[in-house]
Structures are given as structure tokens and as C-alpha cells.
Amino acid sequence: MRPETEAELAETIAACRRPLHVQGGGTRAVGCPVTGDVLQTGGLSGISLYEPGALTLVVRAGTPLAEVEAALEGEGQRLPFEPMDHRGLLGTTGAPTIGGVVATNASGPRRIQVGACRDFMLGVRFVDGQGKVIKNGGRVMKNVTGYDLVKLLSGSWGTLGVLSEVSLKVLPKPESAATLRLRGLDTGQAVTVMSRALGSPYEITGAAHDPQAEETLLRIEGFARSVDYRAGQIQALFVEHAVEVDTDPGRVAATWAAIRDVAPLQAVAGDVWRLSVKPSDAPRLAEQLGADALLLDWGGGLIWARVPADTDLRARLGEVCGHATLIRGSTASRAALPVFHPEPAPLARISTGLRARFDPRGILNPGLMGG
Amino acid sequence: MEMPVPNADLIARKAQIVAALAKVLPAGGVISDIAETRAYECDALTAYRCAPLAVVLPTSTAEVSAVLRICHDMGVPVVPRGSGTSLAGGALPTADCVLLGVMRMNEVLETDYDNRFIRVQTGRTNLSVTGAVEQENFFYAPDPSSQLACAIAGNIAMNSGGAHCLKYGVTTNNLLGVTLVMMDGTITEVGGAHLDAGGLDLLGLICGSEGQLGVVTEATLRILRKPEGARPVLMGFDSNEVAGACVSDIIKAGLLPVAIEFMDRPCIEACEAFAHAGYPMCEALLIVEVEGAPAEIDEQLALILDIARRHNPVELREAKDADEAGRIWLGRKSAFGAMGQINDYMCLDGTIPVSALPYVLKRIGEFSKQYGLGVGNVFHAGDGNMHPLILFDANKPGDLELCEAMGADILRLCVEVGGCLTGEHGVGIEKRDLMVDQFAPDDLEAQMAVKDVFDPKWLLNPAKVFPLAASESRRLVALAAE
Incomplete structure (x- = not known):
């Protein structure tokens, strides 16, 4: 099934009698395996409105991400939240769509400073499980008119509705960027350094640590002179370390794309988990998880961990503030373990209740998020 | 504005309701005398007033839970209230409701500079959150004009913004977690010191739900390191169109000021008469503020002034020191007071x-x-x-x-x-x-379905947000079930 318009999408869902597996580019094969007819959103494609002077973009959900990024690039702007490309980690092919980015709330290293995909979402149009077209939010930057279903739909993995159109706030691309590299720190030292940098006034837009390479990376972006100034300030802040500064645009972009896409963990087989935690818990967790390889992003608040297939990583977490999601898992482990972190009972009841209201027949990616 | 007819049965049972509430609250925690409940009869939308059946002022999450459980079981509507500064009537009581004020819950529970968050009880005022962390040079970004008085509870309910959200976002972008008490008294944590939800983004849904999904008693808020400095520039133009084009050009140029404020001629005249800030008399005035180290500010302002000059401004005024910066902001900050004088x-x-x-x-x-x-x-x-x-x-x-x-x-x-x-x-x-002018019936139905899930009896702030005609069947069904 590949509807070409929102009306066709609504008709398709209304007429559907069997579970649907909603798919944009099919590059983010995450979640409990869904059996159902594939509903492709690629037919709903094209930019509906782009006003660079208002920093707003309205785009149909099936539009390839590359097309969106090219349009923004043409005006010197970008999606600020730096959506992860899952293809390298998951070994998937195909072209990611903007709808897939939103449905998975895909956000990269810059999340720590500017926010996640959900923070840049201004509006959605979607079709619910009964085939009703629903809109929420709009195309303006401040909007508190009614409940924020925009946030609810962002990161709902197609389980509440199928996105037909999304509007986003975009931001200017900075003139210049620099990677600051510290070598030889252990995880505890690295988290301390990242925390101090993030707590400085120098607007760090990336803070990652690769324990295998023993590299700690900080990123600064902005006007060239401002980047130079802040890089100098950071060097002065960590005068006891040798802080290398790299301002080559191609290398800076490649460094952070590798962090964003979890490149250090891609090549070797095994399950890969994604943990969102309080940054200062990261050093302790890094020990406790007993992982084969780790990558820390978000100043330590985001931990990527590779473990042998079918390992129940959550069992090693203990009482911790945060959540763990199995992003790359064998079919066996994705069927055996909850892929998404189990919610406390009252929230699980709410989530189940919301799914029952938005998709009473249980046909939209049933079971993908568990529950 | 019309309000639903109060439930006469509840009003008749006032003594019984008040007695049940008094059992779970410390002395002075329940106010039922009409002379005293009148203090809570309105918020900042003062044209509408109605004293509640009773007022409760709990001091802990457990007390809030006990109050809600009683009201849930007795079928009493509850109107939550922060500091009562809503301009939209969000905290307007009905004659048959219990008004639940969180203002006695205003403690700082935890400050964590390494992880950059603060956890507070939600009766705390917006400005005093920044007050609790500014000795370490941190601040809480959302800054609604009423920040001296407004409570975090109300900020979360309305997803409040402020003058600086162009750069820092609004409440929802700075809220990491909440303690939520649901209408049946269930207490639950949503989010926390970590980022983003592990499942559906319920935190994003709760923020801005106008106290209709639950009562938020504690909040984990993101705090940021203060910038090294900030400086405004003032520009006057001889038409609104030109000022608007200038705003657009500043944004297109890749500059991201922390604030761009706009005033038109009637407002400039009123502010000038009231505050004597020395504003130029023109059709439109912009105040643009940028942040950073002194050299960064100079560079950004130079670019902004270049853009402004292309639009033939009638006035360009840079602040050379804190005093001049203060004067540029003076008129803008007194705009509401100035209009109120007229x-x-x-x-x-x-x-x-x-x-x-x-x-x-x-x-x-x-x-x-x-x-x-x-x-x-x-x-x-x-x-x-x-x-x-x-x-x-x-x-x-x-x-x-x-x-x-x-x-x-x-x-x-x-x-x-x-x-x-x-x-x-x-x-x-x-x-x-007016919601019907922005939303189709299915759009509103989807939002009301969310309230059905959180508050099946429609007892929390029920006469708000949705047109009364649209929510009537739900409110009446809940009533009939009693």
C-alpha cells in the first residue's frame, strides 16, 4: 500500500482490516517485530512551505530527508537536532524520510544544547487508527492552543497515527565549527570534563567520549571569531590537558556524524542498546554494564553499549534514573525482551489507554513499542 | 464568557466535603468561609469572578494525593492554581469546585550543577528558581513577564514562554520531569534528570494541558550557565512593513538574537508618556538583544546594525553601558503598565x-x-x-x-x-x-480523548480549554455517574 495523498492514506487505513506495518524509508528497523501489511508513506512527498525568514518548514511526511536537507542547505539553514542515520548501525538500506525522523524522535549530539526533534516540532497532520485526519499545532513557533499532540506523536513510532505532514522550526547553519579533542581520559575524567564544559558559558553543542579510542570530544559552533574565542576559553579551562582544536569543516562534520551514527560500535556483531541517564551516573554504569564496547554522547547522558546478542542489559542496570532501549537486536532478543523500557504502572496504563483511543482496532504497528 | 451551571447537589454537600478534606490536611489547610474563599475568586483575567466551594492549600505531594482522592470519590471538580496570574482564566473557579492551590509548596528539593538541573516544588515562583541558582551563575530560561509572581505550576500548565524564548525555547523545552498526581490520587514520576522519554512523550503532553490531566507538584527543570553578557540595540522605523522586513532579514542572515521585541506607534506613545525612556516617535520600534562575550556581542551587533541600516531606520541606538541598556528595555518592560494608565x-x-x-x-x-x-x-x-x-x-x-x-x-x-x-x-x-475556529471537530475530539484517558470523570478544571458545547456530553456523563 502506497497512498499518494492524505485523503488516500485516510481511506486506506479506514478500509484496513489487518495490522499495518507503517514504513517511511524502512531504515529504522527498531522495536518488537511487527507482522502486518506494509504501508509505505513515500507517496506523500514534497515540501509544502518553506519560509527561511521565519525559520519554518512544512513538509509531507514521506519526503526523503536528503531532499529536506538539500532545500535547507540552499538557504544556509539546517535541522538543528541532527537526526541520526540508523543505516550504518542497523545495516538497513533505503532513504530515510522526514516522517521517520519525527516518528522516532531521532536526535543527535546537538540534542544536549538545542533540544531533540520533538523540541523543533511545530505541527503535525496525521491519520489515526480509524482513518480520521487530525491536525495539531501549526506552523508558528509559539503555540499553546489546546493539548500538545505534536509532542505525543513525535517519538510514537507510528503507533498512534500515521503522519501525513509535519512542520518544523529550522535554524541557520553556523559560519564555522570546531572540534576540541582531549586524549587519554578515563570515563570518569571524561564525564567531569564534559560536565564542566557544558556548565560553561561557551555554548558547547556536542560532548562525547569514545572509551575505546580514549578520545573526548567537544564541539563549538558559531561565527568564526566567536568559535576561536570560545575554543581558546575552553583550552584555558582545561589547561592541565592538551586540548587539540580542529576547525577543518569537512573533518568536524565527519567527526560528529560518526558520533551521531554510533560509528565506533557499528562493525562488530552484537546487540546495541541506547541508554538515556543522568550524566554523572555514566562512569558507574559504564563499569556495571560489562559491555564489549561503549560510546558516550550528551556529556555522558547518552550511553551506547554493545553486548553479545540476547543479553538482558536492563537486568544489569539496577535502580537508575533513565531508560534503556534495544536499538540493534537479534530477532530473538527483540522478541524476548521489551525493546522499549517498561514504564511504571500508572504511565503504562496511560500509554495503553492512549493507544486504545487513537487506534482502537490495534492496527498501527501493533506491539512495536510493547504494551 | 459562559460557565456551566454549578452542581446544586455538591453545593448542598459542602459541609461534608469540607469535613472530609480537613481530615487529610493540617490545620489551616482548608478554607471554606465565603469571606476568605473570595480571595481566590479570580486570576489575572479579573473580569470573571466566582468564589469556589472551598480552597485547599496542601503542603506535600501526599496531601495533594489525599485531596484528589477525596474529590474523585465524591465527584467534586478541582481547579488547580499556581499563583493565579493566568491571563486566560485558567485558574477561574466554579461555585461547585475545590480550588487546589500549590503555593505553600515552594521548596527547592535539589540543585545539581554537574547535571544542570534543579528540582523544585511547583508553588515556587519562576524568578525564584533563577534566584536559587544565580550565585553559581546559572539561570532558568523561560521568563514570562509575570515571573516575579507566577508559579512553576502555572508555567507548566500553560507552557509559558517569555521574551527570550527565541533562543531558549518555552517551558516544554526546559522541563525534564514532573511528579504528577492524577485525579484518582495516583502519584507518578514522568521523566527526570535524564533526557527524553523511553516510551510515549507523556511529559510533552502534560506540559501545556492547563491543569486538566493531573496536578504537577514537583518539577525537574533544566538550568543553564549565564552568558558572559548581553546587550540590546534599539531601532526605529517609519512603517511596520519595514520593521517586519528587518526582522526577517536579521533571522535570514543567520543571526539568532535572544530577543526581538516590536512596538507600534500607539504603544510607543503610551510607554513614552508613562516611563520617559526617551524612545523616538516613529511608527515601529525594535529592540534586539544579543548575548555572549563582549567581542562576540560587538560582532553580532555590527552585523545587525548593517542590516538595519539597509532599511533606512529613523533611529539606531546602541547601549554603551548597563545604564543605557536598562533605558532601552525600560519602555518595553513598562508597556502593560503604560497602557493600563490610559x-x-x-x-x-x-x-x-x-x-x-x-x-x-x-x-x-x-x-x-x-x-x-x-x-x-x-x-x-x-x-x-x-x-x-x-x-x-x-x-x-x-x-x-x-x-x-x-x-x-x-x-x-x-x-x-x-x-x-x-x-x-x-x-x-x-x-x-474560539477553538472551533482553529480546530475541526475531529481535532478537538482527539484532544478530549486524551483527557478521557487521564481523567475519565472530567473532574480536573473541566470547564476550560474546550468549547462548553463540545465537552458537555463528557462533563454530564461524569456527573450522571455520581
Whole structure:
């Protein structure tokens, strides 16, 4: 099934009698395996409105991400939240769509400073499980008119509705960027350094640590002179370390794309988990998880961990503030373990209740998020 | 604005309800004397007043839970209240409700500079959150104009913004977690010191739900390191169109000021008469503020002034020191007070695409002539959040209604050009009946379905947000079930 318009999408869902597996580019094969007819959103494609002077973009959900990024690039702007490309980690092919980015709330290293995909979402149009077209939010930057279903739909993995159109706030691309590299720190030292940098006034837009390479990376972006100034300030802040500064645009972009896409963990087989935690818990967790390889992003608040297939990583977490999601898992482990972190009972009841209201027949990616 | 007919049965059972509440609260925690409940009869939308059945002032999450469980079991509507500064009537009571004020819960529970968050009880005022961390040079970014008085509880309920959200976002972008008490008394944590949800983004749904999904008693808020400095520049233009084009060019140039404020001639004149800030008399005035180290500020301001000069400004004024910066902001910060000197006013907060600005200002001028009511415009231009202040005389019969009708026309215009009814104040009762102009029945149904899940009996702040006709069947079914 590949509807070409929102009306066709609504008709398709209304007429559907069997579970649907909603798919944009099919590059983010995450979640409990869904059996159902594939509903492709690629037919709903094209930019509906782009006003660079208002920093707003309205785009149909099936539009390839590359097309969106090219349009923004043409005006010197970008999606600020730096959506992860899952293809390298998951070994998937195909072209990611903007709808897939939103449905998975895909956000990269810059999340720590500017926010996640959900923070840049201004509006959605979607079709619910009964085939009703629903809109929420709009195309303006401040909007508190009614409940924020925009946030609810962002990161709902197609389980509440199928996105037909999304509007986003975009931001200017900075003139210049620099990677600051510290070598030889252990995880505890690295988290301390990242925390101090993030707590400085120098607007760090990336803070990652690769324990295998023993590299700690900080990123600064902005006007060239401002980047130079802040890089100098950071060097002065960590005068006891040798802080290398790299301002080559191609290398800076490649460094952070590798962090964003979890490149250090891609090549070797095994399950890969994604943990969102309080940054200062990261050093302790890094020990406790007993992982084969780790990558820390978000100043330590985001931990990527590779473990042998079918390992129940959550069992090693203990009482911790945060959540763990199995992003790359064998079919066996994705069927055996909850892929998404189990919610406390009252929230699980709410989530189940919301799914029952938005998709009473249980046909939209049933079971993908568990529950 | 119409409110539902109060439930006579509940009013008759007042003594029984008050007695049950008194059992779970410390002495002085329940107010039922009519002379005292009247202190809570309105919020900052003072045209509408109604004393509640009783007021409860709990001091802990456990007490809030006990109060809600009682009200749930007895079928009593609950109206939550922070500091009562809502401009939309979000905390307006009904005669049959228990008003639940969180103002006695105002402690800082945890400050964590390494992980950059603060956890507070939600009765704490917005400004005092920054006050708790500024000795370490940190701040809490959302800064609504009422920040001296408004509570975090209300900020979360309305997803409040402020002048600096162009750079820092609004409440929802700075909220990491909440302790939520649901209508049946269930206490649960949503989010926390970590980022983003592990499942559905319920935190994003709760923020801005106007106290209709649960009562938020504690909040984990993101705190940020203060920038090294900030400096504003003032620009005057001889037309709204030119000022609007200048805003657009600044944004397109890749600059991201922390604030871009816009004032039109009626507002400039009122502010000048009131605050004597030394503003130029012109059609439109912009205040643009940038942040950073001194050299960074110089560089950004130079670029901004270059852009402004291309639009033939009648005035360009840079602040050379803190004193001059203060004078640039003085008029803007006293805008509401200045308009209030002239007459009573109603403040709207519809948001429009920035490109529609000149057209919308022209149409507002036409409405002003048509209705015979003065209007001044002061607003956050970077994000299109308008604040038309309509002047009226509350003592003149029919003037309030005229003002409301004009306000409704302006908000419909905002929707017509692709904007929305409210950017940061919330719907409350004020914009409730205009929701049908922005949303189709299915859109509203989807939102009301969310409330069904959180609050099946529709007891929490039930007469707000949705047009009474749209929510009536749900409110009545809940009532009939009693």
C-alpha cells in the first residue's frame, strides 16, 4: 500500500482490516517485530512551505530527508537536532524520510544544547487508527492552543497515527565549527570534563567520549571569531590537558556524524542498546554494564553499549534514573525482551489507554513499542 | 464568557466535603468561609469572578494525593492554581469546585550543577528558581513577564514562554520531569534528570494541558550557565512593513538574537508618556538583544546594525553601558503598565507567521476604527507572538463585550493567516469558544480523548480549554455517574 495523498492514506487505513506495518524509508528497523501489511508513506512527498525568514518548514511526511536537507542547505539553514542515520548501525538500506525522523524522535549530539526533534516540532497532520485526519499545532513557533499532540506523536513510532505532514522550526547553519579533542581520559575524567564544559558559558553543542579510542570530544559552533574565542576559553579551562582544536569543516562534520551514527560500535556483531541517564551516573554504569564496547554522547547522558546478542542489559542496570532501549537486536532478543523500557504502572496504563483511543482496532504497528 | 451551571447537589454537600478534606490536611489547610474563599475568586483575567466551594492549600505531594482522592470519590471538580496570574482564566473557579492551590509548596528539593538541573516544588515562583541558582551563575530560561509572581505550576500548565524564548525555547523545552498526581490520587514520576522519554512523550503532553490531566507538584527543570553578557540595540522605523522586513532579514542572515521585541506607534506613545525612556516617535520600534562575550556581542551587533541600516531606520541606538541598556528595555518592560494608565485593557497573545506581520497590523488598525477601541501592539517579533492590548472602559456598560468581540476578530485573523489563538497564555476560558475556529471537530475530539484517558470523570478544571458545547456530553456523563 502506497497512498499518494492524505485523503488516500485516510481511506486506506479506514478500509484496513489487518495490522499495518507503517514504513517511511524502512531504515529504522527498531522495536518488537511487527507482522502486518506494509504501508509505505513515500507517496506523500514534497515540501509544502518553506519560509527561511521565519525559520519554518512544512513538509509531507514521506519526503526523503536528503531532499529536506538539500532545500535547507540552499538557504544556509539546517535541522538543528541532527537526526541520526540508523543505516550504518542497523545495516538497513533505503532513504530515510522526514516522517521517520519525527516518528522516532531521532536526535543527535546537538540534542544536549538545542533540544531533540520533538523540541523543533511545530505541527503535525496525521491519520489515526480509524482513518480520521487530525491536525495539531501549526506552523508558528509559539503555540499553546489546546493539548500538545505534536509532542505525543513525535517519538510514537507510528503507533498512534500515521503522519501525513509535519512542520518544523529550522535554524541557520553556523559560519564555522570546531572540534576540541582531549586524549587519554578515563570515563570518569571524561564525564567531569564534559560536565564542566557544558556548565560553561561557551555554548558547547556536542560532548562525547569514545572509551575505546580514549578520545573526548567537544564541539563549538558559531561565527568564526566567536568559535576561536570560545575554543581558546575552553583550552584555558582545561589547561592541565592538551586540548587539540580542529576547525577543518569537512573533518568536524565527519567527526560528529560518526558520533551521531554510533560509528565506533557499528562493525562488530552484537546487540546495541541506547541508554538515556543522568550524566554523572555514566562512569558507574559504564563499569556495571560489562559491555564489549561503549560510546558516550550528551556529556555522558547518552550511553551506547554493545553486548553479545540476547543479553538482558536492563537486568544489569539496577535502580537508575533513565531508560534503556534495544536499538540493534537479534530477532530473538527483540522478541524476548521489551525493546522499549517498561514504564511504571500508572504511565503504562496511560500509554495503553492512549493507544486504545487513537487506534482502537490495534492496527498501527501493533506491539512495536510493547504494551 | 459562559460557565456551566454549578452542581446544586455538591453545593448542598459542602459541609461534608469540607469535613472530609480537613481530615487529610493540617490545620489551616482548608478554607471554606465565603469571606476568605473570595480571595481566590479570580486570576489575572479579573473580569470573571466566582468564589469556589472551598480552597485547599496542601503542603506535600501526599496531601495533594489525599485531596484528589477525596474529590474523585465524591465527584467534586478541582481547579488547580499556581499563583493565579493566568491571563486566560485558567485558574477561574466554579461555585461547585475545590480550588487546589500549590503555593505553600515552594521548596527547592535539589540543585545539581554537574547535571544542570534543579528540582523544585511547583508553588515556587519562576524568578525564584533563577534566584536559587544565580550565585553559581546559572539561570532558568523561560521568563514570562509575570515571573516575579507566577508559579512553576502555572508555567507548566500553560507552557509559558517569555521574551527570550527565541533562543531558549518555552517551558516544554526546559522541563525534564514532573511528579504528577492524577485525579484518582495516583502519584507518578514522568521523566527526570535524564533526557527524553523511553516510551510515549507523556511529559510533552502534560506540559501545556492547563491543569486538566493531573496536578504537577514537583518539577525537574533544566538550568543553564549565564552568558558572559548581553546587550540590546534599539531601532526605529517609519512603517511596520519595514520593521517586519528587518526582522526577517536579521533571522535570514543567520543571526539568532535572544530577543526581538516590536512596538507600534500607539504603544510607543503610551510607554513614552508613562516611563520617559526617551524612545523616538516613529511608527515601529525594535529592540534586539544579543548575548555572549563582549567581542562576540560587538560582532553580532555590527552585523545587525548593517542590516538595519539597509532599511533606512529613523533611529539606531546602541547601549554603551548597563545604564543605557536598562533605558532601552525600560519602555518595553513598562508597556502593560503604560497602557493600563490610559484605560482598562485586554491582552491577547495570538501568534502569526512573521511574514504576515504587516498585513495583520494593518487589519488590527482597521478593527480598532470599526469598534472604536484603541489598541497598542507590543510583541515578540522573532517568533510572531503578538500581544495586542485593546483599551476599554470596564465601567462603561457594553464596553467589555465590545472589547471581547474585537479580540475574537483579531484571534480569528491570526488563525486565518496561518497562526494560532494563543502563543503562551493558554486557552483557559478566554479563548475556549474560539477553538472551533482553529480546530475541526475531529481535532478537538482527539484532544478530549486524551483527557478521557487521564481523567475519565472530567473532574480536573473541566470547564476550560474546550468549547462548553463540545465537552458537555463528557462533563454530564461524569456527573450522571455520581
